[in-house]
């Protein structure tokens with residue numbers, strides 16, 4: 103009998119093997135499943151999208167630097183060779199902790215022996231009136247596509263209205279963390295390109311990108327020198343950085359600041375923070391922890407539950423070395439995902455579970471072309487072109503899928519030498535795009 107090599111390496115799972123259900127195919131969920139692939143468990147990974155999204159590059163999709171397909175990768179392709187892994191394209195709507203079943207939005211159920219909550223977080227609007235209705239968040243591929251269409255339509259509309267004299271425009275970005283800084287920098291570069299290369303008739307001198315944050319400095323989790331550098335670089339690009347200011351309401355024609363100032367705009371990018379409230383983590387019937395994140399024990403099991411685990415952005419992951427709650431970052435999601443899988447295997451084989459310890463490799467943010475800041479693990483801050491090259495290399499390394507890496511590398515190299523190129527296509531109507 104001829105046996106195909108992969109079938110001997112990855113035998114069919116034992117029908118009595120424990121069932122592990124993982125909700126979410128983001129950084130955390132993928133890493134849980136990667137570690138459990140080909141182990142003596144039956145894994146079902148559930149995601150509302152049939153692809154993994156590389157969130158750190160969403161802002162480049164939103165500002166027409168990359169295509170949506172460059173930052174997404176099919177989950178089925180990742181686990182196609184793992185006989186013990188099944189993918190379920192569905193949105194999980196609830197968890198019955200007592201009967202150990204996950205309910206899907208369509209009404210069917212999946213039973214589990216172990217459940218991993220890895221559904222991530224979502225945009226936090228902090229109850230600001232009108233923000234949810236009128237601002238544009240950046241937390242999913244649909245958000246990025248919607249924002250890109252919205253930006254390009256706003257520019258085309260301004261061009262149409264500029265028959266006699268070019269009109270000025272305003273774009274507001276709320277939030278001075280990495281996402282806000284990266285988006286504001288890229289948006290300013292997009293405007294330059296649209297005027298210089300595409301000859302859009304907008305008054306570039308009077309067109310403003312306004313970045314607003316309540317904090318007194320940008321990039322609050324970075325050292326102060328990095329914050330100063332980011333602010334200076336953004337100002338050099340013409341971004342109006344407003345610190346210590348708060349947006350108190352958003353409507354269809356603009357935003358109002360705490361002091362009463364009104365900024366007229368039809369584009370408000372919301373990058374003010376994230377919450378796990380109203381996500382699947384919030385539907386397990388457990389009292390939510392800080393910013394709605396699930397409270398977990400040191401081994402990542404959910405407090406008050408047995409065989410339920412939570413990882414990534416949706417969990418208040420504690421670093422066993424410091425006792426601090428980890429930031430909502432990709433490396434935390436990746437490492438907590440791997441650790442959680444190890445703990446599930448420990449429980450199944452009746453071994454002791456161990457505490458999660460975060461290995462901090464540093465943080466980074468880019469402000470635009472040839473300009474980035476990185477805080478290394480040692481605390482050293484790297485800025486400018488060297489920081490930017492490090493940023494490029496790291497993002498390419500973590501991007502899922504060889505083809506995506508090659509495409510993004512070619513795209514970035516091409517754009518480096520021919521700066522104005524980029525996919526500035528309005529593919530769908532911004533109002534109807536989902």
Ligand SMILES: Cc1cc2nc3c(=O)[nH]c(=O)nc-3n(C[C@H](O)[C@H](O)[C@H](O)COP(=O)(O)OP(=O)(O)OC[C@H]3O[C@@H](n4cnc5c(N)ncnc54)[C@H](O)[C@@H]3O)c2cc1C
Nearest residue numbers: 126128129130149150158194221222414415430431432435
């Ligand atoms: C715009 C942006 C830029 C960022 N930049 C950086 C950066 O530069 N560096 C960095 O370290 N971190 C960055 N982050 C943070 C980082 O991306 C997150 O920490 C990381 O993605 C968290 O991984 P996760 O798996 O917990 O959640 P996610 O990556 O959000 O994945 C959650 C998954 O769960 C699925 N899901 C959610 N609810 C359900 C449900 N009910 N049913 C089925 N599926 C569901 C979603 O579709 C998604 O695939 C950024 C985040 C954003 C939004």
